[in-house]
Amino acid sequence: xxxxxxxxxxxxxxxxxxxxxxxxxxxxxxxxxxxxxxxxxxxxxxxxxxxxxxxxxxxxxxxxxxxxxxxxxxxxxxxxxxxxxxxxxxxxxxxxxxxxxxxxxxxxxxx
Amino acid sequence: xxxxxxxxxxxxxxxxxxxxxxxxxxxxxxxxxxxxxxxxxxxxxxxxxxxxxxxxxxxxxxxxxxxxxxxxxxxxxxxxxxxxxxxxxxxxxxxxxxxxxxxxxxxxxxxxxx
Numbered sequence: 001x002x003x004x005x006x007x008x009x010x011x012x013x014x015x016x017x018x019x020x021x022x023x024x025x026x027x028x029x030x031x032x033x034x035x036x037x038x039x040x041x042x043x044x045x046x047x048x049x050x051x052x053x054x055x056x057x058x059x060x061x062x063x064x065x066x067x068x069x070x071x072x073x074x075x076x077x078x079x080x081x082x083x084x085x086x087x088x089x090x091x092x093x094x095x096x097x098x099x100x101x102x103x104x105x106x107x108x109x110x111x
Numbered sequence: 112x113x114x115x116x117x118x119x120x121x122x123x124x125x126x127x128x129x130x131x132x133x134x135x136x137x138x139x140x141x142x143x144x145x146x147x148x149x150x151x152x153x154x155x156x157x158x159x160x161x162x163x164x165x166x167x168x169x170x171x172x173x174x175x176x177x178x179x180x181x182x183x184x185x186x187x188x189x190x191x192x193x194x195x196x197x198x199x200x201x202x203x204x205x206x207x208x209x210x211x212x213x214x215x216x217x218x219x220x221x222x223x224x225x
Contacts, residue, residue, distance in 0.1 A: 043216030
């Protein structure tokens with residue numbers, strides 16, 4: 001499954017499939033980006049980050065891709081599991097350690 | 112590590128009452144952030160402290176909102192008087208460890224103003 005930008009805020013994916021969550025950021029001067037996961041009733045939790053001097057970074061089952069040319073960030077989740085159901089936010093560092101958050105994408109994993 | 116601690120977890124109050132939300136950041140972190148989250152507006156930064164000093168309060172909605180950080184281990188967000196439109200989940204986050212930009216969020220306080 002795949003979502004595009006902030007205009008499609010929901011993503012439904014079959015368990016075991018790969019998920020791709022997209023995010024368009026606004027500030028070309030941003031030098032740091034984070035993906036957060038927020039489960040129902042909890043605060044956002046850090047998933048993975050990437051600096052602007054990189055275009056790809058991998059974690060455990062997650063990969064973040066950064067395309068500075070078109071100001072686009074994506075989060076790929078491999079072998080999506082029911083526990084991955086949550087709202088996912090991208091955030092960019094704008095200045096002085098401040099993060100600007102996107103609207104979020106709700107991911108629902110179908111069994 | 113206990114993480115960021117917020118209290119209360121839930122608050123229900125009547126319009127016009129004063130509400131005080133509390134936050135204990137992660138020990139050693141020197142930046143603290145207060146956010147408000149609603150369905151309509153998403154996650155909004157209200158105010159940001161660095162080394163206990165308010166750096167940017169441009170997100171504070173109006174004079175009814177105030178925040179303090181008397182020391183490195185405690186911050187409050189106060190709403191006086193509260194209004195129904197203040198109903199939201201309020202998060203506190205801190206940063207400043209090895210990864211300075213990464214913000215660690217507390218569990219939030221769900222505020223309902225009737």
